[in-house]
Amino acid sequence: MAKQKEIPGKSNKPLSGKTAIVTGASSGIGRATALTLAKAGAAVVIFARRKDRLTKLLSDIEKQGGKAITVVGNASYSEDVDKLLEQTLQWKEGGRKYEIVVVNAGRGLAGGTLSSDNSQWEEVYNTNVLGAAYLMRLAAKYFVNRKKGDIVVVGSVVGRNISPFSAFYGSSKFAVGAIVEGLRQEICAHGVRVSLVMPGIVKSEFQKVAGYNEDNFYQGIAHMGKLLEPQAIADGICWLLTQPPGINISEIMIRPTGQNYP
Ligand SMILES: NC(=O)c1ccc[n+]([C@@H]2O[C@H](COP(=O)([O-])OP(=O)(O)OC[C@H]3O[C@@H](n4cnc5c(N)ncnc54)[C@H](OP(=O)(O)O)[C@@H]3O)[C@@H](O)[C@H]2O)c1
Numbered sequence: 495m496a497k498q499k500e501i502p503g504k505s506n507k508p509l510s511g512k513t514a515i516v517t518g519a520s521s522g523i524g525r526a527t528a529l530t531l532a533k534a535g536a537a538v539v540i541f542a543r544r545k546d547r548l549t550k551l552l553s554d555i556e557k558q559g560g561k562a563i564t565v566v567g568n569a570s571y572s573e574d575v576d577k578l579l580e581q582t583l584q585w586k587e588g589g590r591k592y593e594i595v596v597v598n599a600g601r602g603l604a605g606g607t608l609s610s611d612n613s614q615w616e617e618v619y620n621t622n623v624l625g626a627a628y629l630m631r632l633a634a635k636y637f638v639n640r641k642k643g644d645i646v647v648v649g650s651v652v653g654r655n656i657s658p659f660s661a662f663y664g665s666s667k668f669a670v671g672a673i674v675e676g677l678r679q680e681i682c683a684h685g686v687r688v689s690l691v692m693p694g695i696v697k698s699e700f701q702k703v704a705g706y707n708e709d710n711f712y713q714g715i716a717h718m719g720k721l722l723e724p725q726a727i728a729d730g731i732c733w734l735l736t737q738p739p740g741i742n743i744s745e746i747m748i749r750p751t752g753q754n755y756p
Pocket residue numbers: 517518519520521522523524541542543544545547567568569570598599600601602621648649650651692693694695696697698699700701703724
């Protein structure tokens with residue numbers, strides 16, 4: 495394959511000088527996003543509960559010439575989210591500021607109202623809705639003061655289309671999607687962009703954590719063919735972040751081509 499030509503006047507590090515926070519960076523979409531934003535020049539703050547995974551990612555980012563710090567914590571605990579932002583603002587190499595927050599930490603849950611495990615309902619809402627909203631609120635206040643900034647939230651196709659196979663999890667993504675659009679309307683006049691990214695089915699640890707198996711998932715999606723890799727979502731996020739400041743891609747849905755539903 496021929497080497498891609500550089501486009502004159504177009505930087506291959508469009509995010510250089512910016513600091514990006516990525517939650518849920520220890521796996522899947524978050525990990526791919528952190529690597530991609532770092533490649534695009536951003537200094538990245540990577541957050542999740544598993545320290546060993548973050549340490550490995552930090553070393554991978556540094557190997558590709560990027561800058562990162564790790565913050566270990568739980569996205570559903572407000573004190574851990576406070577710590578994430580405090581440590582970001584103390585990070586000298588990140589310029590003691592941030593311009594981008596990717597609210598990605600989340601988990602799935604197989605089943606609808608009858609079939610899902612209700613002992614996990616609270617954790618799903620605490621992480622996907624309340625924790626996400628708390629981070630959005632703090633980032634939004636900071637960005638409104640600075641009159642710029644990007645908040646990107648990872649929702650889901652099941653946060654737009656109801657499916658009986660994941661109705662409970664989907665309801666958390668409906669909720670967060672509503673918060674995202676309301677926040678966009680609240681703060682767009684201050685120069686702050688808010689975006690909702692809704693992935694279709696992506697191969698990651700998500701399926702295992704959610705409790706999907708042959709019967710409740712894989713048989714039903716067999717006809718869809720090749721599923722997405724996390725990189726597809728990371729590329730979408732990087733694309734919307736590199737639009738000119740006057741353009742807000744407020745939502746995108748990215749599915750594998752063969753995914754007819756949801
Ligand atoms: N995969 C899909 O098909 C799909 C489709 C639509 C939307 N999504 C959404 O995409 C996002 C990322 O999912 P993924 O596919 O990349 O799944 P994944 O591989 O399981 O990654 C989830 C990430 O979120 C982190 N996380 C989960 N709960 C957390 C908590 N309480 N505190 C801090 N970090 C937490 C995990 O890290 P630790 O375990 O180390 O904390 C991990 O880094 C989620 O919001 C998910 O709902 C996924």
